[in-house]
Amino acid sequence: MSDCIFCKIIAGEIPSCKVYEDDQVLAFLDISQTTKGHTLVIPKEHVKNVLDMSDTTASTLFSRIPKIARALQKATDAPAMNIITNNEELSGQTVFHAHVHLVPRYSEKDGISISYTTHEPDFEALGKMAEQIAKEVSV
Ligand code: 5GP
Ligand code: ZN
Numbered sequence: 762m763s764d765c766i767f768c769k770i771i772a773g774e775i776p777s778c779k780v781y782e783d784d785q786v787l788a789f790l791d792i793s794q795t796t797k798g799h800t801l802v803i804p805k806e807h808v809k810n811v812l813d814m815s816d817t818t819a820s821t822l823f824s825r826i827p828k829i830a831r832a833l834q835k836a837t838d839a840p841a842m843n844i845i846t847n848n849e850e851l852s853g854q855t856v857f858h859a860h861v862h863l864v865p866r867y868s869e870k871d872g873i874s875i876s877y878t879t880h881e882p883d884f885e886a887l888g889k890m891a892e893q894i895a896k897e898v899s900v
Pocket of ligand 1: 766775777778789790791792793794846847853854855856857
């Protein structure tokens with residue numbers, strides 16, 4: 762896609778610090794370096810995000826994640842890692858070419874903070890929600 766920054770990185774029109782490449786997947790350092798080693802893993806196919814992705818592209822993309830994540834962990838000695846995808850603007854997606862963030866974690870105060878609100882479980886509502894989602898899943 763001509764106006765996509767990540768397609769330009771794939772095409773070599775914009776420089777990047779590559780850490781992994783094969784015919785379908787590219788991984789390179791995120792320019793923001795939220796923590797040291799922050800890496801993005803992207804499919805070479807232009808697809809907006811995981812919500813738009815085919816099973817085939819998802820299998821290809823996510824199958825590369827463990828080995829790249831382990832390599833990143835070895836290179837940085839980070840004891841932990843957040844692996845994140847933002848899907849659509851409200852979730853924080855700013856580049857609309859699918860990508861997986863690998864963010865090495867060094868301490869609780871290393872620049873990334875993820876917090877979740879928790880609610881008392883309403884098991885009847887949970888059951889209904891699960892049923893509703895299950896109905897929508899296509900096999
Ligand atoms: P998002 O917010 O969409 O989940 O993440 C997009 C990421 O792309 C951000 O973390 C941002 O720093 C990174 N990014 C944006 N433009 C560039 C660029 O030109 N080069 C690299 N290496 N990373 C970029
Ligand atoms: Zn693209």
